[in-house]
Amino acid sequence: MRFSAESNAIGTLLLERGVLTVKQLQEAEQLADSWNISLVQALFSRSWVTPKELYQQLAIYYDLQLVDLDTNKPNWELMRRFDPSAMNQFSTIPIQEVDGVFTVATSRPGPGVLLHIREVYGVSTRIVIAQHLKISAAIQAAFREIHSHEAVYSLAELDPDMSAQQVVTPPQIFVIYLLLSALLLGLALAPIATIILLNVFLTIFYTGNFLFKAILVWVGGSAQEMSSRAIAAEAQTLRTEDLPFYTVLVPMFREPEVLPILTQALRNLDYPLAKLDIKIVLEEGDHQTIQAAEGLDLEGVFEIVRVPASHPQTKPKACNFALRYARGDYLVIFDAEDKPEPDQLRKVIAAFNQSPANTACIQCRLNYYNSRENWLTRMFTLDYSLWFDLMLPGLERLGVPIPLGGTSNHFRMDVLRELNAWDPFNVTEDADLGIRLTQKGYRVGVIDSTTYEEANVSIPNWIRQRSRWIKGYMQTFLVHTRRPFHLWRSIGSAGIFGFIFFVGGTVLSGLLNPIFWTIFLLWLVFDYTGIEGYFPPSVLYLSLINLLAGNGLLIYLTMVAPFRRRWTDLAPWGVTVVGYWVLMTVAAYKALWQLISNPFYWEKTQHGLSKYTAGELAVAKSHQSAASGDSGMGSNA
Structure with missing residues (x-):
């Protein structure tokens, strides 16, 4: 096995606590080995365990507090003091500061991320665990106006000769x-x-x-x-293990009925699902499609990006907004059908x-x-x-x-x-x-x-x-x-x-x-x-x-x-x-x-x-x- 001793220990914990069956753990370990990723990443490509259950077990393994960002709202002003692209890259956000000591939530408490936290927030930082999708949602909320403005006006302001404004x-x-x-x-x-x-x-x-x-x-x-x-x-x-991470943008507007076609087509790709960063890009007022996407019970690699309302309401503006949260080396756009x-x-x-x-x-x-x-x-x-x-x-x-x-x-x-x-x-x-x-x-x-x-x-x-x-x-x-x-x-x-x-x-x-x-x-x-x-x-x-x-x-x-x-x-x-x-x-x-x-x-x-x-x-x-x-x-x- 090429995955780490840490993955082995997490797998044993999930098995002992009844979160996974023996067959599921064996398959997850095979996927992690074949795709050259961590066991946790492999689990996000399957629907055997809910994100909440998985993060609860990770908190136990790392002996860290699990924080629900829906009830413990992050401090947006505090977040805006730091680079959102780095937060997105490391899935890490500061949620509180008391007497100069930061409390930082992360969904990936591995060695590289912990080193990043110490370099950016200090050695005395208090670290907690939160779900990745809720960390991403917090970044979108904190930088909503900034990223919305950039999505609309970045090209017009930086390269006006190339803009159709x-x-x-x-x-x-x-x-x-x-x-x-x-x-x-x-x-x-x-x-x-x-x-x-x-x-x-x-x-x-x-x-x-x-x-x-x-x-x-x-x-x-x-x-x-x-x-x-x-x-x-x-x-x-x-070689499957050498394939890069790929962002898939799926911009949609008021078409919930065709969403299952695209999600199944993405599952059918001859590509590691865990190496796909899939963004379902929806207008924040399109409640019907948002509810349909949430109701599909999608794997953890799928994420709903809610685009703030602004003029013009176009597909490229929505894609520009979602691009701020993309994590792949390559990016492709697919329509919903x-x-x-x-x-x-x-x-x-x-x-x-x-x-x-x-x-x-x-x-x-x-x-x-x-x-x-x-x-x-x-x-x-x-x-x-x-x-x-x-x-x-x-x-x-x-x-x-x-x-x-x-x-x-x-x-x-x-x-x-x-x-x-x-x-x-x-x-x-x-x-x-x-x-x-x-x-x-x-x-x-x-x-x-x-x-x-x-x-x-x-x-x-x-x-x-x-x-x-x-x-x-x-x-x-x-x-x-x-x-x-x-x-x-x-x-x-x-x-x-x-x-x-x-x-x-x-x-x-x-x-x-x-x-x-x-x-x-x-x-x-x-x-x-x-x-x-x-x-x-x-x-x-x-x-x-x-x-x-x-x-x-x-x-x-x-x-x-x-x-x-x-x-x-x-x-x-x-x-x-x-x-x-x-x-x-x-x-x-x-x-x-x-x-x-x-x-x-x-x-x-x-x-x-x-x-x-x-x-x-x-x-x-x-x-x-x-x-x-x-x-x-x-x-x-």
Whole structure:
């Protein structure tokens, strides 16, 4: 056994006092040995003993008083005299000071923690034991206002050029004013020439957009074959005892019904549960979800983080607040209904090991477990298959900044904190962070591991979600074009080209498509010859190529996207993608209006609407019930 004599003694005490059975103790000792952790940490990954019972026995073993922080409230003013990050790291807080002698509560009274207490609080410090989750809750309460302010304003105050708090800067307003003035002046003095020039510009833009996406798919289709095999091979050989501690953030708002799916998916990970620092991040006013999370009787590695109410009420602000209490070397975000593949975290560690030293983030792929429920879920699946399976690997191969997806992004914790994490004023915070990472000299990788989610089954719900994404792309484009020369120096010519077409093109095509579709229909139905004056033959032919060949190419790419996953039955549905584009246009104009009227509003997407989600929920609950009555090793052992 590699665990200490101290763990042996604690195990004997728990056995003698009837807290654990012989079988449970043997399994806990095997887990501690296999995972290279203490016996107590191993016990927190199981539900055999309540935290209160376990801490009572630890207090007996260490001959220390057990303090209930709910009834013995810590002195918040006293706590604020010390570093909250150190308190979080060592799970230690000062709760009282009498005549210069501190009383310090800790949940981990081992040698390293005791040395830290003596160095910070003095040799005469009185030490007591308290539950870890209550120590964390006390830190959150004492530093509530400070951490809430940092979660909202840290990026805006420390790196304002990278913050979307100011939607449009005065120089941008001036440039927009000049462009609009030039357009209006041209229409007044030379209307035909101005419209022709505008058509030439837009036609070239559309041509470039189509070609760029085709290149991405061509490059991305073969970009990862070798690296995927190498990553998978190393992931299988990683020693469990060497795996780092991992923080998992699960931001939620008013969706208690899907929480069991994610908690069971995390238990199913091929990763030591005791090495996961899982934060269920909830708004403090979301009492229904808080009660649902508390009612799940989760293992000790799960913690509820209550985010103070403040404006803006966004997912990135909640994640920023929870980041202050994260303890892992790496961090990943999962949504409440996510089901990551079991080996995802191991693959990410292997990918970081094989990647350049400046790699700060690994993006995993996203797709849907209810892909065949209706037309919308099929189109959403085709969209994501094209985006994550082909286009993002192409961006990585070409060295173009990658706008991250909203979940399954795995970060190095040190870089995330260095960059002040997410922008709470940007409603597609991960897309923005992906661009910001590249500008700061870091790299984003993409690997072949999938997280499955619930695809929207409702068109109004889908439009709410997609309009938020497009609004965030608008914010991201505005933020990162504030300093065009800095952007060019930091990401290069290829990066600029890709950023314009991938981020700007996504927004502009949604806004302009209905205009060009209307012009084409008028010309086709009414044989309108007046259009020829505004479209010289060369421009007209190129526009027709864009409309027919370009859109035909996108339809073809949509149809071939599911072949990588061998979902060939979805391919024929690609011919109906035009209807999906119409919905995207509706979402784009809604996004533009909200950017003007309510830029920081986070439009909530309702989850749990799929009929498949009920099945996923039933499976998760059955597994949880079976695990609570079973003392055998789980899959994450």
